[in-house]
Amino acid sequence: MKPPSINHIKKENSKLKNSDLIINISKLSEGIHNYHLNTKSINLELDERFNDNVDLNVVLDKTASQILLKTEIDTNGNFECDRCLTTFSQHIHTSYTLMYLYQTQEFDIENEIQIINKDTVYIDLAEDVRQYILLAIPIKLLCKEDCKGLCPICGKNLNEGRCDCIIDAIDPRWEALSKLIRNKNK
Ligand SMILES: [Zn+2]
Ligand SMILES: [Zn+2]
Structure with missing residues:
Protein backbone atom coordinates (compact mmCIF):
# COMPACT_ATOMS: atom_id res chain seq x y z
CA MET A 1 0.00 0.00 0.00
CA LYS A 2 1.36 3.39 -0.96
CA PRO A 3 1.39 5.85 1.93
CA PRO A 4 -0.41 9.15 1.48
CA SER A 5 1.70 11.55 -0.51
CA ILE A 6 3.95 13.95 1.33
CA ASN A 7 4.96 17.11 -0.41
CA HIS A 8 8.68 16.75 -0.71
CA ILE A 9 9.34 20.09 -2.31
CA LYS A 10 10.88 21.75 0.65
CA LYS A 11 13.92 23.30 2.13
CA GLU A 12 16.97 21.14 2.39
CA ASN A 13 17.42 21.81 6.07
CA SER A 14 15.66 19.40 8.35
CA LYS A 15 13.62 20.80 11.20
CA LEU A 16 15.16 18.19 13.47
CA LYS A 17 18.35 18.90 15.31
CA ASN A 18 21.32 16.56 15.66
CA SER A 19 20.17 14.14 13.04
CA ASP A 20 21.99 10.81 12.81
CA LEU A 21 20.38 10.25 9.47
CA ILE A 22 22.67 12.42 7.42
CA ILE A 23 24.51 11.19 4.36
CA ASN A 24 27.40 13.12 2.89
CA ILE A 25 26.87 13.21 -0.86
CA SER A 26 29.56 15.76 -1.77
CA LYS A 27 32.12 13.20 -2.92
CA LEU A 28 29.78 10.44 -3.88
CA SER A 29 30.70 8.64 -7.09
CA GLU A 30 28.05 7.71 -9.62
CA GLY A 31 26.47 4.33 -9.03
CA ILE A 32 24.88 2.40 -6.18
CA HIS A 33 25.77 3.05 -2.54
CA ASN A 34 24.38 1.19 0.47
CA TYR A 35 24.08 2.55 3.99
CA HIS A 36 22.86 1.19 7.27
CA LEU A 37 21.80 4.05 9.52
CA ASN A 38 20.14 4.08 12.87
CA THR A 39 18.94 6.57 15.40
CA LYS A 40 16.86 6.63 18.55
CA SER A 41 13.22 7.42 18.02
CA ILE A 42 13.52 10.31 20.46
CA ASN A 43 15.85 12.02 17.97
CA LEU A 44 13.05 11.97 15.44
CA GLU A 45 10.68 13.62 17.90
CA LEU A 46 8.23 10.81 17.51
CA ASP A 47 5.57 10.63 20.19
CA GLU A 48 5.89 8.68 23.44
CA ARG A 49 4.61 5.47 21.80
CA PHE A 50 8.05 5.10 20.26
CA ASN A 51 11.08 4.40 22.41
CA ASP A 52 13.08 1.95 20.34
CA ASN A 53 15.83 2.35 17.79
CA VAL A 54 14.94 3.26 14.23
CA ASP A 55 16.91 1.27 11.66
CA LEU A 56 17.32 2.27 8.05
CA ASN A 57 18.62 0.40 5.06
CA VAL A 58 19.35 3.03 2.45
CA VAL A 59 20.28 2.62 -1.18
CA LEU A 60 21.46 5.66 -3.12
CA ASP A 61 21.68 5.48 -6.89
CA LYS A 62 23.60 8.47 -8.15
CA THR A 63 23.80 9.77 -11.69
CA ALA A 64 25.05 13.13 -12.96
CA SER A 65 21.64 14.75 -12.64
CA GLN A 66 20.03 13.06 -9.66
CA ILE A 67 20.27 10.80 -6.65
CA LEU A 68 17.53 8.25 -6.20
CA LEU A 69 17.09 7.23 -2.57
CA LYS A 70 15.28 4.10 -1.50
CA THR A 71 15.03 3.31 2.17
CA GLU A 72 13.50 0.63 4.33
CA ILE A 73 12.65 1.70 7.88
CA ASP A 74 12.17 -0.57 10.89
CA THR A 75 11.20 0.30 14.43
CA ASN A 76 8.85 -0.75 17.20
CA GLY A 77 5.98 1.09 18.82
CA ASN A 78 3.95 0.55 21.97
CA PHE A 79 0.28 0.98 21.21
CA GLU A 80 -2.95 0.71 23.11
CA CYS A 81 -5.30 -1.95 21.81
CA ASP A 82 -8.52 -0.42 20.49
CA ARG A 83 -10.56 -3.22 22.04
CA CYS A 84 -9.02 -4.19 25.37
CA LEU A 85 -6.88 -1.09 26.02
CA THR A 86 -3.80 -3.10 26.97
CA THR A 87 -0.49 -1.87 25.65
CA PHE A 88 1.22 -4.03 23.10
CA SER A 89 4.40 -3.75 21.10
CA GLN A 90 4.16 -3.75 17.33
CA HIS A 91 6.85 -3.77 14.72
CA ILE A 92 6.57 -0.88 12.28
CA HIS A 93 8.04 -1.33 8.86
CA THR A 94 7.82 1.26 6.15
CA SER A 95 9.74 2.44 3.14
CA TYR A 96 9.94 5.35 0.81
CA THR A 97 11.59 6.47 -2.38
CA LEU A 98 12.76 10.01 -2.91
CA MET A 99 14.46 11.66 -5.84
CA TYR A 100 17.03 14.33 -5.13
CA LEU A 101 17.27 16.31 -8.31
CA TYR A 102 20.26 18.52 -9.08
CA GLN A 103 18.75 21.79 -10.25
CA THR A 104 19.91 25.34 -10.13
CA GLN A 105 16.39 26.71 -10.27
CA GLU A 106 13.46 25.45 -8.30
CA PHE A 107 10.45 24.47 -10.29
CA ASP A 108 7.06 23.32 -9.31
CA ILE A 109 6.62 19.58 -9.10
CA GLU A 110 4.56 17.49 -6.78
CA ASN A 111 5.48 14.08 -5.42
CA GLU A 112 8.63 12.69 -3.95
CA ILE A 113 11.23 14.97 -5.41
CA GLN A 114 13.60 17.24 -3.60
CA ILE A 115 15.72 19.83 -5.32
CA ILE A 116 19.40 19.93 -4.47
CA ASN A 117 22.28 21.64 -6.17
CA LYS A 118 25.85 20.78 -7.01
CA ASP A 119 27.06 22.30 -3.76
CA THR A 120 24.77 20.23 -1.58
CA VAL A 121 26.98 18.40 0.90
CA TYR A 122 24.50 16.54 3.09
CA ILE A 123 21.11 15.01 2.70
CA ASP A 124 19.26 14.55 5.97
CA LEU A 125 16.65 11.81 6.04
CA ALA A 126 15.39 12.49 9.54
CA GLU A 127 12.27 14.51 8.80
CA ASP A 128 11.14 12.16 6.03
CA VAL A 129 11.76 9.12 8.20
CA ARG A 130 9.78 10.68 11.03
CA GLN A 131 6.81 11.35 8.76
CA TYR A 132 6.84 7.93 7.14
CA ILE A 133 6.93 6.15 10.50
CA LEU A 134 3.90 8.11 11.66
CA LEU A 135 2.10 7.26 8.41
CA ALA A 136 2.92 3.58 8.91
CA ILE A 137 1.04 3.27 12.20
CA PRO A 138 -1.94 1.00 11.49
CA ILE A 139 -5.34 2.70 11.65
CA LYS A 140 -6.77 -0.24 13.59
CA LEU A 141 -4.57 -1.05 16.56
CA LEU A 142 -5.23 -4.47 18.04
CA CYS A 143 -3.03 -6.40 20.48
CA LYS A 144 -3.97 -9.48 18.44
CA GLU A 145 -6.40 -9.99 15.59
CA ASP A 146 -8.92 -11.92 17.69
CA CYS A 147 -8.72 -9.68 20.74
ZN1 LIG B 1 -6.69 -6.26 22.81
ZN1 LIG C 1 -18.60 -8.76 32.51
Missing part, protein backbone atom coordinates in the same frame (compact mmCIF):
# COMPACT_ATOMS: atom_id res chain seq x y z
CA LYS A 148 -11.91 -10.29 22.72
CA GLY A 149 -11.98 -6.79 24.13
CA LEU A 150 -13.60 -5.69 27.36
CA CYS A 151 -16.92 -6.84 28.78
CA PRO A 152 -19.32 -3.95 28.06
CA ILE A 153 -20.97 -4.55 31.43
CA CYS A 154 -18.20 -5.06 33.97
CA GLY A 155 -15.19 -3.90 31.97
CA LYS A 156 -13.20 -7.10 32.48
CA ASN A 157 -10.53 -7.88 29.88
CA LEU A 158 -12.09 -10.93 28.22
CA ASN A 159 -8.72 -12.12 26.92
CA GLU A 160 -7.94 -13.01 30.53
CA GLY A 161 -11.07 -15.11 30.89
CA ARG A 162 -14.82 -14.85 30.96
CA CYS A 163 -16.81 -12.88 33.46
CA ASP A 164 -20.22 -13.68 34.92
CA CYS A 165 -22.11 -11.12 32.89
CA ILE A 166 -24.62 -12.46 30.40
CA ILE A 167 -23.62 -11.43 26.91
CA ASP A 168 -24.15 -13.58 23.85
CA ALA A 169 -21.31 -12.16 21.85
CA ILE A 170 -19.15 -9.10 21.93
CA ASP A 171 -20.40 -6.89 19.19
CA PRO A 172 -17.72 -4.55 17.88
CA ARG A 173 -20.18 -1.74 18.40
CA TRP A 174 -19.74 -2.32 22.13
CA GLU A 175 -16.13 -1.23 21.90
CA ALA A 176 -16.84 2.45 22.36
CA LEU A 177 -19.09 1.74 25.32
CA SER A 178 -16.66 -0.63 26.95
CA LYS A 179 -13.92 1.96 26.61
CA LEU A 180 -16.14 4.45 28.40
CA ILE A 181 -16.78 2.00 31.19
CA ARG A 182 -13.13 1.17 31.49
CA ASN A 183 -12.15 4.83 31.60
CA LYS A 184 -14.77 5.48 34.30
CA ASN A 185 -13.34 2.65 36.37
CA LYS A 186 -9.80 3.99 36.09
Whole structure:
Protein backbone atom coordinates (compact mmCIF):
# COMPACT_ATOMS: atom_id res chain seq x y z
CA MET A 1 0.00 0.00 0.00
CA LYS A 2 1.36 3.39 -0.96
CA PRO A 3 1.39 5.85 1.93
CA PRO A 4 -0.41 9.15 1.48
CA SER A 5 1.70 11.55 -0.51
CA ILE A 6 3.95 13.95 1.33
CA ASN A 7 4.96 17.11 -0.41
CA HIS A 8 8.68 16.75 -0.71
CA ILE A 9 9.34 20.09 -2.31
CA LYS A 10 10.88 21.75 0.65
CA LYS A 11 13.92 23.30 2.13
CA GLU A 12 16.97 21.14 2.39
CA ASN A 13 17.42 21.81 6.07
CA SER A 14 15.66 19.40 8.35
CA LYS A 15 13.62 20.80 11.20
CA LEU A 16 15.16 18.19 13.47
CA LYS A 17 18.35 18.90 15.31
CA ASN A 18 21.32 16.56 15.66
CA SER A 19 20.17 14.14 13.04
CA ASP A 20 21.99 10.81 12.81
CA LEU A 21 20.38 10.25 9.47
CA ILE A 22 22.67 12.42 7.42
CA ILE A 23 24.51 11.19 4.36
CA ASN A 24 27.40 13.12 2.89
CA ILE A 25 26.87 13.21 -0.86
CA SER A 26 29.56 15.76 -1.77
CA LYS A 27 32.12 13.20 -2.92
CA LEU A 28 29.78 10.44 -3.88
CA SER A 29 30.70 8.64 -7.09
CA GLU A 30 28.05 7.71 -9.62
CA GLY A 31 26.47 4.33 -9.03
CA ILE A 32 24.88 2.40 -6.18
CA HIS A 33 25.77 3.05 -2.54
CA ASN A 34 24.38 1.19 0.47
CA TYR A 35 24.08 2.55 3.99
CA HIS A 36 22.86 1.19 7.27
CA LEU A 37 21.80 4.05 9.52
CA ASN A 38 20.14 4.08 12.87
CA THR A 39 18.94 6.57 15.40
CA LYS A 40 16.86 6.63 18.55
CA SER A 41 13.22 7.42 18.02
CA ILE A 42 13.52 10.31 20.46
CA ASN A 43 15.85 12.02 17.97
CA LEU A 44 13.05 11.97 15.44
CA GLU A 45 10.68 13.62 17.90
CA LEU A 46 8.23 10.81 17.51
CA ASP A 47 5.57 10.63 20.19
CA GLU A 48 5.89 8.68 23.44
CA ARG A 49 4.61 5.47 21.80
CA PHE A 50 8.05 5.10 20.26
CA ASN A 51 11.08 4.40 22.41
CA ASP A 52 13.08 1.95 20.34
CA ASN A 53 15.83 2.35 17.79
CA VAL A 54 14.94 3.26 14.23
CA ASP A 55 16.91 1.27 11.66
CA LEU A 56 17.32 2.27 8.05
CA ASN A 57 18.62 0.40 5.06
CA VAL A 58 19.35 3.03 2.45
CA VAL A 59 20.28 2.62 -1.18
CA LEU A 60 21.46 5.66 -3.12
CA ASP A 61 21.68 5.48 -6.89
CA LYS A 62 23.60 8.47 -8.15
CA THR A 63 23.80 9.77 -11.69
CA ALA A 64 25.05 13.13 -12.96
CA SER A 65 21.64 14.75 -12.64
CA GLN A 66 20.03 13.06 -9.66
CA ILE A 67 20.27 10.80 -6.65
CA LEU A 68 17.53 8.25 -6.20
CA LEU A 69 17.09 7.23 -2.57
CA LYS A 70 15.28 4.10 -1.50
CA THR A 71 15.03 3.31 2.17
CA GLU A 72 13.50 0.63 4.33
CA ILE A 73 12.65 1.70 7.88
CA ASP A 74 12.17 -0.57 10.89
CA THR A 75 11.20 0.30 14.43
CA ASN A 76 8.85 -0.75 17.20
CA GLY A 77 5.98 1.09 18.82
CA ASN A 78 3.95 0.55 21.97
CA PHE A 79 0.28 0.98 21.21
CA GLU A 80 -2.95 0.71 23.11
CA CYS A 81 -5.30 -1.95 21.81
CA ASP A 82 -8.52 -0.42 20.49
CA ARG A 83 -10.56 -3.22 22.04
CA CYS A 84 -9.02 -4.19 25.37
CA LEU A 85 -6.88 -1.09 26.02
CA THR A 86 -3.80 -3.10 26.97
CA THR A 87 -0.49 -1.87 25.65
CA PHE A 88 1.22 -4.03 23.10
CA SER A 89 4.40 -3.75 21.10
CA GLN A 90 4.16 -3.75 17.33
CA HIS A 91 6.85 -3.77 14.72
CA ILE A 92 6.57 -0.88 12.28
CA HIS A 93 8.04 -1.33 8.86
CA THR A 94 7.82 1.26 6.15
CA SER A 95 9.74 2.44 3.14
CA TYR A 96 9.94 5.35 0.81
CA THR A 97 11.59 6.47 -2.38
CA LEU A 98 12.76 10.01 -2.91
CA MET A 99 14.46 11.66 -5.84
CA TYR A 100 17.03 14.33 -5.13
CA LEU A 101 17.27 16.31 -8.31
CA TYR A 102 20.26 18.52 -9.08
CA GLN A 103 18.75 21.79 -10.25
CA THR A 104 19.91 25.34 -10.13
CA GLN A 105 16.39 26.71 -10.27
CA GLU A 106 13.46 25.45 -8.30
CA PHE A 107 10.45 24.47 -10.29
CA ASP A 108 7.06 23.32 -9.31
CA ILE A 109 6.62 19.58 -9.10
CA GLU A 110 4.56 17.49 -6.78
CA ASN A 111 5.48 14.08 -5.42
CA GLU A 112 8.63 12.69 -3.95
CA ILE A 113 11.23 14.97 -5.41
CA GLN A 114 13.60 17.24 -3.60
CA ILE A 115 15.72 19.83 -5.32
CA ILE A 116 19.40 19.93 -4.47
CA ASN A 117 22.28 21.64 -6.17
CA LYS A 118 25.85 20.78 -7.01
CA ASP A 119 27.06 22.30 -3.76
CA THR A 120 24.77 20.23 -1.58
CA VAL A 121 26.98 18.40 0.90
CA TYR A 122 24.50 16.54 3.09
CA ILE A 123 21.11 15.01 2.70
CA ASP A 124 19.26 14.55 5.97
CA LEU A 125 16.65 11.81 6.04
CA ALA A 126 15.39 12.49 9.54
CA GLU A 127 12.27 14.51 8.80
CA ASP A 128 11.14 12.16 6.03
CA VAL A 129 11.76 9.12 8.20
CA ARG A 130 9.78 10.68 11.03
CA GLN A 131 6.81 11.35 8.76
CA TYR A 132 6.84 7.93 7.14
CA ILE A 133 6.93 6.15 10.50
CA LEU A 134 3.90 8.11 11.66
CA LEU A 135 2.10 7.26 8.41
CA ALA A 136 2.92 3.58 8.91
CA ILE A 137 1.04 3.27 12.20
CA PRO A 138 -1.94 1.00 11.49
CA ILE A 139 -5.34 2.70 11.65
CA LYS A 140 -6.77 -0.24 13.59
CA LEU A 141 -4.57 -1.05 16.56
CA LEU A 142 -5.23 -4.47 18.04
CA CYS A 143 -3.03 -6.40 20.48
CA LYS A 144 -3.97 -9.48 18.44
CA GLU A 145 -6.40 -9.99 15.59
CA ASP A 146 -8.92 -11.92 17.69
CA CYS A 147 -8.72 -9.68 20.74
CA LYS A 148 -11.91 -10.29 22.72
CA GLY A 149 -11.98 -6.79 24.13
CA LEU A 150 -13.60 -5.69 27.36
CA CYS A 151 -16.92 -6.84 28.78
CA PRO A 152 -19.32 -3.95 28.06
CA ILE A 153 -20.97 -4.55 31.43
CA CYS A 154 -18.20 -5.06 33.97
CA GLY A 155 -15.19 -3.90 31.97
CA LYS A 156 -13.20 -7.10 32.48
CA ASN A 157 -10.53 -7.88 29.88
CA LEU A 158 -12.09 -10.93 28.22
CA ASN A 159 -8.72 -12.12 26.92
CA GLU A 160 -7.94 -13.01 30.53
CA GLY A 161 -11.07 -15.11 30.89
CA ARG A 162 -14.82 -14.85 30.96
CA CYS A 163 -16.81 -12.88 33.46
CA ASP A 164 -20.22 -13.68 34.92
CA CYS A 165 -22.11 -11.12 32.89
CA ILE A 166 -24.62 -12.46 30.40
CA ILE A 167 -23.62 -11.43 26.91
CA ASP A 168 -24.15 -13.58 23.85
CA ALA A 169 -21.31 -12.16 21.85
CA ILE A 170 -19.15 -9.10 21.93
CA ASP A 171 -20.40 -6.89 19.19
CA PRO A 172 -17.72 -4.55 17.88
CA ARG A 173 -20.18 -1.74 18.40
CA TRP A 174 -19.74 -2.32 22.13
CA GLU A 175 -16.13 -1.23 21.90
CA ALA A 176 -16.84 2.45 22.36
CA LEU A 177 -19.09 1.74 25.32
CA SER A 178 -16.66 -0.63 26.95
CA LYS A 179 -13.92 1.96 26.61
CA LEU A 180 -16.14 4.45 28.40
CA ILE A 181 -16.78 2.00 31.19
CA ARG A 182 -13.13 1.17 31.49
CA ASN A 183 -12.15 4.83 31.60
CA LYS A 184 -14.77 5.48 34.30
CA ASN A 185 -13.34 2.65 36.37
CA LYS A 186 -9.80 3.99 36.09
ZN1 LIG B 1 -6.69 -6.26 22.81
ZN1 LIG C 1 -18.60 -8.76 32.51
